[in-house]
Amino acid sequence: xxxxxxxxxxxxxxxxxxxxxxxxxxxxxxxxxxxxxxxxxxxxxxxxxxxxxxxxxxxxxxxxxxxxxxxxxxxxxxxxxxxxxxxxxxxxxxxxxxxxxxxxxxxxxxxxxxxxxxxxxxxxxxxxxxxxxxx
Numbered sequence: 642x643x644x645x646x647x648x649x650x651x652x653x654x655x656x657x658x659x660x661x662x663x664x665x666x667x668x669x670x671x672x673x674x675x676x677x678x679x680x681x682x683x684x685x686x687x688x689x690x691x692x693x694x695x696x697x698x699x700x701x702x703x704x705x706x707x708x709x710x711x712x713x714x715x716x717x718x719x720x721x722x723x724x725x726x727x728x729x730x731x732x733x734x735x736x737x738x739x740x741x742x743x744x745x746x747x748x749x750x751x752x753x754x755x756x757x758x759x760x761x762x763x764x765x766x767x768x769x770x771x772x773x774x775x776x
Contacts, residue, residue, distance in 0.1 A: 649691060650684035654729065659684070663691075675760060682733050685740075696763050698756065699740035703747040705730070 642648050642660060651660030661678055669676050678688065688695050702708040708730060712723045737743060742759050746752040 650678070650680060650687035652681060652683035652687075654681050654683075656725070661688075681729070682736050682739065689739075696742070696759070697740040698742045698744060698759060699733075699737055700744045700746050700752065700756075701734070701737075703745055707747075 642662065643651055647663055648660040649663040649666050651658065653659075659680070661680065661684070666676050666678075678684070680688070685697055689697065702711060705727065709723065709727060712718065712726055713720075718726070744752050744755045744759075
C-alpha cells in the first residue's frame with residue numbers, strides 16, 4: 642500500500658509499522674462523517690501535508706511518571722519497549738507546537754468532554770457556515 646500511495650499516512654513507531662488507508666478516510670469524509678486517527682507525529686505531519694484543514698489534537702497524560710505507570714500497568718510490553726515508548730513520547734512533546742489543540746488526559750470523562758468541545762467548535766467555524774447567511 643505504501644508503494645502504491647494508498648495510505649494517507651504511514652510511520653514506524655517503536656519498531657512497528659502503521660498506516661491509514663486513504664480511500665477509507667476520504668469515503669467517510671465525503672459521507673460527512675468525522676474521522677479520528679490515533680497516530681503519532683510522523684503520521685500527523687503526513688496528514689497535514691495531504692489535508693491542510695485536518696485538525697490536530699495531541700492527547701497527553703498528566704506527567705511522564707503517569708505515562709510510565711500506565712504503560713507498566715498494562716502488562717503487555719517489555720520494559721525495553723516501554724522505555725522506547727517513553728523516549729518517543731519525550732520526542733513528541735518537543736514537537737507539541739505542531740498541534741492545534743492539546744488535551745491532558747488526567748480524567749477520561751474530562752478528556753472526552755474536551756475532545757467533544759473541540760469537535761463542536763470546529764463544526765461552528767464561520768468559513769464553513771457562511772452559506773447560512775444566504776438562506
